[in-house]
Amino acid sequence: TIPSWDLSGEDKTQSADSEDGQSWPKGAVGSLMYLGQCDVEMLTGASAIQRTVERLSTEDAAKKFTTVSFKVTPQGMTMTDNERKVFFRQHFHMKSILYCGIDPSDKRWDLKTPTYCGKSKSFGLVLRKTGGVHNECHLFGEIS
Numbered sequence: 001t002i003p004s005w006d007l008s009g010e011d012k013t014q015s016a017d018s019e020d021g022q023s024w025p026k027g028a029v030g031s032l033m034y035l036g037q038c039d040v041e042m043l044t045g046a047s048a049i050q051r052t053v054e055r056l057s058t059e060d061a062a063k064k065f066t067t068v069s070f071k072v073t074p075q076g077m078t079m080t081d082n083e084r085k086v087f088f089r090q091h092f093h094m095k096s097i098l099y100c101g102i103d104p105s106d107k108r109w110d111l112k113t114p115t116y117c118g119k120s121k122s123f124g125l126v127l128r129k130t131g132g133v134h135n136e137c138h139l140f141g142e143i144s
Contacts, residue, residue, distance in 0.1 A: 049124035
């Protein structure tokens with residue numbers, strides 16, 4: 001689930017309380033299928049996600065799919081590879097996140113896990129590479 005509010009905490013006009021007076025957490029946690037990442041040069045937005053979907057739509061890429069736990073806070077997003085198949089833990093600082101959005105081509109990924117079996121929608125996270133001018137896009141699939 002992609003939050004519909006700004007998690008960076010920079011929008012001072014937005015109240016942490018909802019219309020019903022409930023206080024909501026300042027972050028999100030959950031599980032996703034990590035589909036992979038690729039260098040997208042200087043692309044941002046939906047075009048970066050589209051390029052990543054095209055590059056990861058191969059059988060070889062499917063072998064590297066892994067379930068990750070994620071936590072989003074005002075500082076950024078931390079992912080932990082539950083199977084330690086691709087990485088152990090990665091943190092993306094909020095300042096490096098350029099764009100987050102749903103796959104514009106609406107490709108459905110055939111994902112099978114012990115708790116999920118079905119055609120999954122995906123979304124991408126476009127980040128500025130550390131110490132460079134190029135960007136990378138990380139692609140995730142829903143598993144719940």
